[in-house]
Amino acid sequence: MTEPLLQIKSLNKSFGALTATDDVSLTLHPGEIHALIGPNGAGKSTLIKQVAGGLQPNSGEIWFDGRNVTGLSTVARARAGLGRTFQISSLAMEYTVLQNAVLGAVGHSGAVWRFFTPVMRNAKLRAAAMAALERVGLVEHAAKRTADLSHGQRRLLEVAVALTLQPRVFLMDEPMAGLGASGSKRLTGFLDGLRSEAPILLVEHDMDAVFALADRISVLVYGKVIATGTAEEIKSDPAVREAYLGEEEAA
Template identity: 50%
Template sequence: MSEALTIEGLVKQFGGLTATDHLSLSVTKGEVHAVIGPNGAGKTTLIGQLTGEITPDAGTVRFAGRDVTGLAVHRRSMLGLARSFQITNVLADFTARANVALAVQAHQGHSFRFWRKAATDQRLIGPAEEHLATVGLADRAGVTASSLSHGEQRQLELAMALATRPAMLLLDEPMAGMGPEDSARMVEILKRLKGDLTILLVEHDMDAVFALADRITVLVYGRAIATGSPEQIRNDPDVRAAYLGEESADA
């Protein structure tokens, strides 16, 4: 009943293409809410509007009880809305530790501190190493991000999001490009985070979605065609027609 995130009447058009079409959606505190849909359904556009990188044409986004529709990216992060990127987006020439330390630093007040060395600051390094441990990268802390494997970079991505001490995580295809082994490990990590955090999960990997989600919203052409528990979604005829496989719609 208490909503972490509420979207109402969200519209975003790119030229003639309506990427988000009067979308309304709410995410309850503490739940894992998955958004699925075929390619081009507007999932990444939705994430962009939630983080503030894309300005919607109409509609509102409310987070933690306040209207954040017009709020800048870094301000939303300060309110506790963190994201991971679909395409790995870390500081390639920084070590894993430094990547996470920067994310920690972002939430310890302003950074107009010109004199003390950041690399040995325990207030940054301590939490950074904790978050690395949470995602299973404790022994890779000193490795340059560009030298990490793809799966490890995805884990680092998650550690950076966690380091901002978010109330809610927006995960844009955290399993993208992962093999089954890495994917399974990521599901385990997310399962452990479940409950403490509200998570909006955009993901193509159906095994992961059904393993993690409390509720699922199906997006087609920017519109939510169904929202419900994994069981309801699995059995929804519209969803089956639009997404899970046309042939079953005849049944």
């Protein structure tokens, strides 16, 4: 297997007496989708925040493309190639769909902008934004106010904004949330093709999507990875079934 593009090494994060991340080590290789699953409160989103730079770990390291990025800011990591979609939308709801996508393209360019209108007139930024919207099927909604989109469409816009950053790794926190069966199926197909462009560290509760997409799955329980393996290995692991999958099947 090729060298990992992303390495999480012995990461620890506590909030007072609560251990949210307990000596977690993970790798993500080029062309791979590595899914992170676990019950609510397992620490999945907290881990993604540390990888993206929104939270600093108490100890451990995050390496990206052979570089220790543990001390870098969220913006610096994004510019280095870590693209994130959020569990809770970070979109500007009063802006149009196109305006949100253009802001992502601005972030990729590294340009400093002071006035919004001149940025919107930049043909190169608009072209990059429209290309991303077309890829996720939102180009016909470009002029629509983001607040008027459905929940599922906002999730797709989050992916489009991430695409404008042209990341080398995608960090995706529950992209299927609220999409419904048809929306999840469509996004699953899209992500399956996206892995060849950039590998994906995927936090997801939709187990059909996880088992369809993931090359490897890590199971997080109480902040600790209890198993890592293929979909078949995870399905048959007694500890995983007891801690998580049995609970999911009974739900």
